[in-house]
Amino acid sequence: MSWIDIGALDDVPLRGARLVKTRLGCVAVFRTGEAEVFAASNACPHKGGPLSEGIVHGRKVTCPLHNWVFDLETGEAQGADDGRIDTYKVRVEDGRVLLDGALLMKGAA
């Protein structure tokens, strides 16, 4: 597995998100705790809402367009809504956010 340094943890607001452009489309990096991050596809399966602009609560995010809620650990939509977002491996080390490089490889292939 190759980890790619995408930026400083401090540049992702606590209970907020930032966007990372990849060959597979935009990935949202969410910060759910002081040192806890998740990464998932930025596009809401409902109508493409930008999830990085949603409200982050617990380990979930609410889509800004029509309030679907996704579990960031599993990617599953919560409650009555049906859908899921792709999740990606991401971790924090020494204050930096590292994203799983396998993602990029896929895009290049």
Next chain:
Amino acid sequence: MKKLVVIGAGMASGRVLEHLFESAPDAYEVTLFNAENRGNYNRIMLSPVLSGEKSYEEIVTHDEAWYAANKVTCRFGEHVVGIDRARKVVIGQNGEVPFDKLLIATGSAPFIIPVQGKDLPGVVSYRDLDDTEAMIEAAGTRDAKAVVIGGGLLGLEAAAGLRLRGMDVTVLHLMGHLMERQLDEAAGYLLKRDLEKRGIRVITRASTAAILGEERVEGVLLEDSTGLKADLVVMAVGIRPEARLATDAGLETGRAIVVDAQMVTSDPDILAVGECVEFDGNLFGLVAPLYDQAKVAAATLLGEPSAFVMRETATKLKVTGCDLFSAGDFAEKDGREDIVYRDPGRGIYKRLVLEGEKLVGAVMYGDTADGGWFHGLIKDQTDISEMRETLIFGPAYQGGAALDPMAAVAALPADAEICGCNGVCKGRIVEAIEGGAHSLDDVRAVTKASGSCGTCTGLVEQVLAVTLGDAFELPTAKPVCGCTDLTHEDVRRLIKAQELKSQPAVWQELGWKTPNGCHVCRPAVNFYLLADWPLEYQDDPQSRFVNERNHANIQKDGTYSVMPRMWGGMTNPEELIAIAEAAKKYGATVKVTGGQRIDLLGVKKEDLPAIWADLNGAGMVSGHAYSKGLRTVKTCVGSDWCRFGTQDSTGLGIKLEKRLWGSWTPHKVKLAVSGCPRNCAEATCKDVGVVCVDSGYQVGVGGAAGMDVKETERLVDVATEEEAIEWTVAFVQLYRENAKYLDRPYKWIAKVGLDWVKEVLSDPAERAALVGRFDISQSVYQKDPWAERARPEAARRFLPLADLTLEAAE
């Protein structure tokens, strides 16, 4: 006899020697170096020494007699300056000592942040007895002030000790909450609250810019330019393993001295233990694992097989009255589930983190009695699936049947406490009900139960239901959301009554069921806090809907709309040219809105700061077309131009807009001012609408023209512009202070009654007070959000964090 040299007489090496002498008193002839001019003492008990609860003599672990009995050659107060591995000698300041085996146990050194003034007299760290004595001495001066940099375990113990010695203490902490590595936000909040109760000031998100002083320390300057006076500065920001001797001697080091499971370094004759080692990538900062290491090291020295294994360690803070416990891993990694329990009345918070069928982390505050048990479950990786439901209640509850809440209430004895705040037990409530109190309000009036923090409301209702049977219907007040049983009104009332000034305070004191709310309650709570405590509370952008966070309206395709303010609907050629140029430059669609201004649609997020800067350049500010706040003040041309105009409606509209813009409100607020009863500005369907007449101004409120259509009702008729403005501002502030989040004024007025609104506002003193509070809030919030975000540092946040599309893939 073989020769063993030990460098460092600290917690770890002390244990090694104890084990060694116990199993084989004659195996080694020991020479013990220590940089400190004393032998082994219990370093973790320095905190009670600092606070005066213990003396140094009481914490000495090995005294002269012990060293003599074990024939240890003590070279205390002498630094080791080198290790010559080829000649197998240790070089002390006063000469060399040969060894067969060497044990390095040099611990760690405090990390000193490299700011100006760090070397001034009066700046100390907190590591050894000398530091402790320096602090005790500083505390001896009358009215002395201390600033502790670092809100971790050490910093807080230092702060508590200094406070007990009578110093005025401020703790500066870089992160958002105290002890962030051991505690989550909720527990961090409780800790801060308890420290503040002890008179310790805590400033979070405080970054030290410099330590000030000429001869000795005089103060601390923060990045945000806050200045603090200080006679003593304690730096407790972290530790750095003391591995220099090993590095110089060519031993393998990473972040510390690398050892294997036998505690042997890359040289088979050299061992190392304690905070100076790195095992399997791990560093150490608490004594429990060091004691395990010590046992292993002693065995290795005696040629016995033994291996060190990492165990989860638990943290406790040795500050009397601040009971906290933290163990395992409660934040990082996927696939986890939380169980949260809060008892606001008693200040208790517990959170368990589960991964599959196992407990992996626990944070507790207030009641830590079950800490040991949870720690055991974590260490042993016990399968907890059987007791999942009742796990949080601790070992005492295990093995019982599932609880039916009604049956549980029915089974409570008469002396069981229901309302912790007012000390009301079940018997007293039953008595009141039997005496005729048949509703929650009645019970509250008679017994005070549920009258303070309100979190026992549900229990009181259950007692009513159990006592009255079918005669009592459980009310269906609608809670804010699934995170709480409280209604918006309750939350607002309690935030004021209990002076809750932060989100964690609300979550904890009002018993929220989730760690930090959800998209429904967070924006509401954020608004309530900023409306009630404009100076103390800091607005949280992450608790805002995207439009308010980005200061632009998101469109269905993910682009944004940009709408500059046009005061009272007035504009001029320069503004129009700037708008036209911006529209061209950023490819925006131009639309004239229903609110008398111009909307630029389809702007990309990354272009927002730039287009704002351009519009700012032409003197325009945000129109807040996205906010729960003041939107527009529509006007008609009025007496300036119109043949029927009675007053300067345009001028009054502009004055109102200039006064009210930038304020946050429960829902959006729209105003209009018409110059005569023909009402071309549609003032009679606005939240506040002013209609000018010959004799003055008719102020109406509570109109609507959206999902509902409603005509305004007259609030007051006044003679002058000043009065019209005063009444309008006072009305808006009353709305801000009382309405439920997302109730437009007409909905709120329907609940409280226009009579009540009029009654409050007709008292001149009350009106003046409301205006005063509004102005205080505006002193914080009336600033152009565009200008702030167009600055490069802030603008950066509108760009993607990274662009990996260009990254080369192998």
